[in-house]
Amino acid sequence: MEIYLVGGAIRDELLDLPVKDKDWVVVGGSPKQMLQLGYKKVGRHFPVFLHPISREEYALARTEKKSGKGYIGFVCYSKPDVTLKEDLARRDLTINAIAKDKYGVYYDPYGGRIDLQKRKLRHISSAFCEDPLRVLRIARFSAYFANLQFRIAQKTWNLMKKVVDSGELSSLSRERIWREMDLALKTHHPQVFLQVLKDCGALNKLFPELNLVYCSFFFKKTQGPLITTNKKNIFLTLSTVAKHCLEVDVRFAALCYDLKKSIITQDNISNNGKADKIGTRIISIFCNSLQIPKKYRDLALLVSEFYGVLHTIHLSSPEELITLFNRIDAWRKPYRVEKIAYIIDADSSKCKTCSENFSSKGEYFYHTWKIVQSVSTQEIISAGFIGQKVREELCRRRISALTIRQNSQ
Structure with a gap:
């Protein structure tokens, strides 16, 4: 029985990035052997065990064969005769298919280390198309590695479009889709996640509300889409907030603020309050369709409902400000004020911390709150x-x- 460290831990280590979670693959082992060694079985669809001390995951080497639609339509084979190379072949990208043994020796049968050096996201085989979830994963990795200038390989890009055209994205559960978006929102450049989905045609399938208001970014045809942060997009509030605030509920609310702003400014809707109501309704539908956690949904709906007031907060009368604080329940939930202040600042292309002398709408909003408080x-x-x-x-x-x-x- 041989044990190898695999996946993201190896990838991030080679990129000199913080290693978060360690995953291990066991070659030549059996469930009986793992249990005898004190490991605890936790996998439902395939043999995964928790180490008795570190609690890290150890999975028996396995192969997967497509048996139905979607990302769960697979039959797994995990006997002791499955090789390390066969196990690595089922993974999505070459950079996630690198292993290392206990002596520090790397096993890289698909050229993952070369792709790391070339800053390339490349699939391992045509089996990439069998799992529609990989379209979202590639978009998320694009956001994660945006500052390192990674590119999606052209052939991988073509396979992503093939998955979209196949209609298999419809088999993904809303919970799984939200999980990928949630992880993408935690990256330094979450707007890139949306950019990639837009250009491969997946955004309209997964998030039709966002697709309506999105401006495509440009990419070089000869090299594939360039994963960078200076591309034209309409999610300016989201991208600005992400530079200063790590909280996902604030980032999601900023995304919805961008959506609301786009709806408000559409030329085909008159400025009579109709667009305001339509925007809030669309955001409510968007949140409900994804089954967004209540904490995220509540903040997103607040910044949508009071978009007009927040946008002109510096012109509000004292009475209007008190009414606003009442309606956002600031007295019981004062943390909402600072979260909303981040979003207002980002909308005005100024995102400063609220501890500084106020010189923007967000700081003004926060400062008035401190006065009444x-x-x-x-x-x-x-x-x-x-x-x-x-x-x-x-x-x-x-x-x-x-x-x-x-x-x-």
Whole structure:
């Protein structure tokens, strides 16, 4: 029985990137042997075991044969006679099909290390087409490696389009699609994920709402699509927020803010509030169709619903600001204010931290919040106000504080 470190850990190690998770493949082993060594079986569709101490995943070497539609339509074979090369052949990209033994010797039968040096995302075989999920994975890797200038190999690009044309993307579950988007949103350049899906034709199949408002980026025909961050796209708020904020709910809300902004500015919709309602409805449908986590959905719908107010926040009266804080439930959920401030700043091409002197809409929004938050409820109670009068006096003092601040500017 031989054990090899495989996949992303090897790839990232060779690129001098942080290694997050380690996956291992066991060649020549059996489930009985793994259990006798103290490993715990966790795989449902194929033999995967957890190490008794490190809890890292150890999978028996296996082959996969297409047996139906979708990314789960495979029959797995995992007997001791499966070789390391056969196991590596079932993986999506050459750069993910590199193994290393306990002596530090690399096994790279498909040229993954060369592709790492050439900054190329290349499939291993035509079996790439058998799994539609790989289209999203390539788009996600494109976002992950955008700053390293990786390119999708032209033949791989052609296979991605073939998968899209086959209609197999429809077999992907919404949960699996969201998982890939969630991972893409955690990269430094999440907008590249959308760029790649757009150009291979998958965006319209997977996210029709986003496809309606997307501007294609250009690519060099001779070299395949260039994975970079300076391509023309409409997701400017998302790409700007991603430079300064790691929180996925803020990034997703920024994506929806871009979507709302695009709908609002369409020439065929008059500026009478109709576009505002349509935009929020589309974003709600978008979130529900993907079964977005409630935390993400709530923030996205807030920035959509109050898009008009946030866009002109610096022109709002003290009364309008208090109403806004009430409607976003800022008193109970103050963290929402800073999250929304990031998005407003990014929309104005200025994304500064809120701790600095405010010089943008987002900082103004956050600063007004700190002013009203500083009004003491305890002082009002100590002054003899009771019951409903406390709330009324609190509102009056908050408006007064904002009025004094605005008049002093």
